[in-house]
Amino acid sequence: xxxxxxxxxxxxxxxxxxxxxxxxxxxxxxxxxxxxxxxxxxxxxxxxxxxxxxxxxxxxxxxxxxxxxxxxxxxxxxxxxxxxxxxxxxxxxxxxxxxxxxxxxxxxxxxxxxxxxxxxxxxxxxxxxxxxxxxxxxxxxxxxxxxxxxxxxxxxxxxxxxxxxxxxxxxxxxxxxxxxxxxxxxxxxxxxxxxxxxxxxxxxxxxxxxxxxxxxxxxxxxxxxxxxxxxxxxxxxxxxxxxxxxxxxxxxxxxxxxxxxxxxxxxxxxxxxxxxxxxxxxxxxxxxxxxxxxxxxxxxxxxxxxxxxxxxxxxxxxxxxxxxxxxxxxxxxxxxxxxxxxxxxxxxxxxxxxxxx
Numbered sequence: 551x552x553x554x555x556x557x558x559x560x561x562x563x564x565x566x567x568x569x570x571x572x573x574x575x576x577x578x579x580x581x582x583x584x585x586x587x588x589x590x591x592x593x594x595x596x597x598x599x600x601x602x603x604x605x606x607x608x609x610x611x612x613x614x615x616x617x618x619x620x621x622x623x624x625x626x627x628x629x630x631x632x633x634x635x636x637x638x639x640x641x642x643x644x645x646x647x648x649x650x651x652x653x654x655x656x657x658x659x660x661x662x663x664x665x666x667x668x669x670x671x672x673x674x675x676x677x678x679x680x681x682x683x684x685x686x687x688x689x690x691x692x693x694x695x696x697x698x699x700x701x702x703x704x705x706x707x708x709x710x711x712x713x714x715x716x717x718x719x720x721x722x723x724x725x726x727x728x729x730x731x732x733x734x735x736x737x738x739x740x741x742x743x744x745x746x747x748x749x750x751x752x753x754x755x756x757x758x759x760x761x762x763x764x765x766x767x768x769x770x771x772x773x774x775x776x777x778x779x780x781x782x783x784x785x786x787x788x789x790x791x792x793x794x795x796x797x798x799x800x801x802x803x804x805x806x807x808x809x810x811x812x813x814x815x816x817x818x819x820x821x822x823x824x825x826x827x828x829x830x831x832x833x834x835x836x837x838x839x840x841x842x843x844x845x846x847x848x849x850x851x852x853x854x855x856x857x858x859x860x861x862x863x864x865x866x867x868x869x870x871x872x873x874x875x876x877x878x879x880x881x882x883x884x885x886x887x888x889x890x891x892x893x894x895x896x897x898x899x900x901x902x903x904x905x906x907x
Contacts, residue, residue: 554608555610555611555673555895556610556873556895557609557898558609559613559770559772559800559898560751560772560773560804560851560853561614561615561852561853562615562853562856563599563612563615563647564646565615565856565857566597574599575602575653575655577602577603578603582595582596585597591857592858592861593857593860593861595859598867598869599855600870604871607869607873609871609873610668610681611668611672612683613685613772613851614684614686615688616685616688616692616707617640617643617687618636618689618692619718620632620633620692620718627716633691633693634694636692637692637693637694639692647685655680655681656681656682656683657680657681657683658706660684660706660708661906662907665903665906684709684902685706685709686747687702687709688711688751689714689718690712690713690720690737691718691720693737709746709748709749710741711751711752711772712730712753713753713754713757714752719733720733720737721737721754721761722757723757725783726754727754728754728757729760730764734757734760735764738761738764738765739764739765742765742766742767746767747770748767748768748769748770749769749770749771750770750774750794750799751771751774754783755783755790762793768904769794769798770801770802771786771794771799771800771851773853773856774802774851775809775810775834776788776834779833779834780808780810780811780812782809784809785809786801788841791841792842798904799901800848800849800898801838801847801849802852803850803851804853805854805867806862807858807863808862816862820861821863821865827864827865827866827867828872828875828876828879829879835893845897846897848897849895849898852873854870877890877894
């Protein structure tokens with residue numbers, strides 16, 4: 551697999567299709583044209599992800615999410631008014647993934663055999679192959695009870711993050727804090743029993759450490775950056791990074807600008823004014839490599855179009871295809887070809903081959 555093949559460990563593809571009403575079969579530019587004049591979301595006309603642009607960037611494999619938050623009365627967060635509604639939304643997202651499989655755009659990867667087959671076919675002729683996706687659930691609020699998690703696994707779910715933003719049914723997430731509680735502990739043990747990958751992204755510090763104590767299976771951080779560079783609870787401290795690396799985890803560095811540079815003010819700051827570019831992505835990659843003493847535990851988990859667009863992305867990224875700028879930036883930082891290949895795809899592929907062995 552060439553060094554410029556890219557594995558993206560976090561893309562909210564179905565959210566964009568079902569909630570933003572984007573036809574991801576179109577080029578990014580065509581989606582932007584369709585959204586001219588739309589003002590319902592701040593990122594309208596500023597999208598960066600589509601299937602053609604993923605192909606142009608040789609992004610042949612990704613972790614693609616389902617996401618639907620259940621919110622209790624009075625919550626300031628957007629979401630659904632019952633777990634059952636949240637579940638139904640994730641099933642609509644799943645139906646879209648299946649429709650894209652039928653259309654030849656995507657292929658679901660659920661095991662080592664499927665992974666190896668996809669990599670072989672993509673390497674032989676990427677132009678004719680569907681993009682591979684591994685199904686992940688971001689935030690577990692849509693899991694009405696643990697029987698629903700078993701249903702999800704039957705549908706191809708292979709990774710799950712118990713929390714997103716705020717307090718959830720099973721765990722506390724970003725900008726909140728508290729213990730896992732009985733439901734959360736039961737979920738963690740069920741994730742382990744089902745052989746799912748635990749995604750520790752978004753877990754508050756308290757739940758993070760509790761989850762590490764409870765869970766003995768494979769874990770990763772699909773889209774997470776470094777608190778040492780940007781001091782916010784959404785990021786991982788060096789202690790957290792070292793703790794999950796010791797467990798064999800890989801951390802996907804995210805491209806959301808507020809996570810890349812200090813003092814970003816959402817809705818006010820711009821990538822140009824803050825001088826935020828892909829070089830800051832390399833800063834976070836490099837921090838993890840320097841901290842751990844090797845290049846074996848960091849990859850790419852962009853979160854591009856994760857409810858933000860070009861207004862909150864690196865200034866030198868127009869579409870996801872521009873991830874191909876990263877190898878040269880890493881080379882400029884002193885990284886050699888084998889290390890760059892690990893970061894762009896190899897570390898996550900090695901992780902999956904171990905987790906699914």
